[in-house]
Amino acid sequence: MSSADQDDLNAARKRAAAEALAAIGASPTEIRAFLTYLCERWDEWTGRGRQEIAAEYKRQIALAARMVTLGEGRDFSALAENVGRVTGHFENTLNVIFPDWTKNAREKAELSLKHAVVARAPIADASLTLTEADISDVLDWLEHINLWKVHLSIETILARQFSGSRVDHVALAKEVESMSTTFEHVVNALLDEAGVKPVRTLMNKVQRFWNAVPEIHSLLRTEYGLVSTLSKTRADQTAKIGSLRATGPNIDVTRTILAAVLYRNDGQHNAMAAWSEEELHEANRVFLTAIMFCRKNLLTNPPNP
Secondary structure: OOHHHHHHHHHHHHHHHHHHHHHHOOOHHHHHHHHHHHHHHHHHHHHOOOHHHHHHHHHHHHHHHHHHHHHHOOOHHHHHHHHOOOOOOOOOHHHHHOOOHHHHHHHHHHHHHHHHHHHHOOOOOOOOOOOHHHHHHHHHHHHHOOOOHHHHHHHHHHHHOOOOOHHHHHHHHHHHHHHHHHHHHHHHHHHHHOOOOOOOOHHHHHHHHOOOOHHHHHHHHHOHHHHOOOOOOHHHHHHHHHOOOOOOOOHHHHHHHHHHHHHHHHHHHHOOOOOOHHHHHHHHHHHHHHHHHHHHHHHHOOOOO
């Protein structure tokens, strides 16, 4: 549908909801009592293990809530606050029945970045050292630009990991492959914010992005051959990246960026289904770490246009 069609549909839904409320003639107190009744029945049947009946109550709650929010011009959070805690949960019952995906995804992303990235982050100089404050910054920024793929990938990886299932392993590999693409999308967005047009290959982009940090930029320029698996294996290239000689305090930041580009190139060209689960988790950790380093670099050492 076009934007105008969507506006027309939304207006029609609001009119229908308002007409239904008028026909019922229920007061706000009666509406709250009805929603409370439905919530209590949902909780009762959920507790008794009758998920099919609980699911029907959930569907009816959704219909009633939609009618009220559209007909009265209220948002869902206000309605949830109005209904309150009418079951034995520690938050408003409607929020329990219809959890906020963005809130839950944010919490999972925060924990993952805290334990998998910041706690294991390479040593860097003061301007690039990753802290827990950087987690909030990068997630706020990703959410602001509607780049939810990091949250989605973390959620899927957590759901697929360590099951031992071949299907889950293939799905996990595909999700890490998608995270490698997301790394490039993040670099593109950061370059745009810096006023630099993102062009050519990912390696060209990261070279350009780090041009205000000579220590890192020089190695990205001279060691570009380390990100290709055309004539060398990924294991060989990883070992060479690990053995690069330090030219300053940020050598491990350079290694992280090079490894991220290497894993992205190998994963995109040769797929990751044959990688072990340990290798997949390490690659995902490297992508997330590289994303955080790049975001911090924009704030402290932005590239020169």
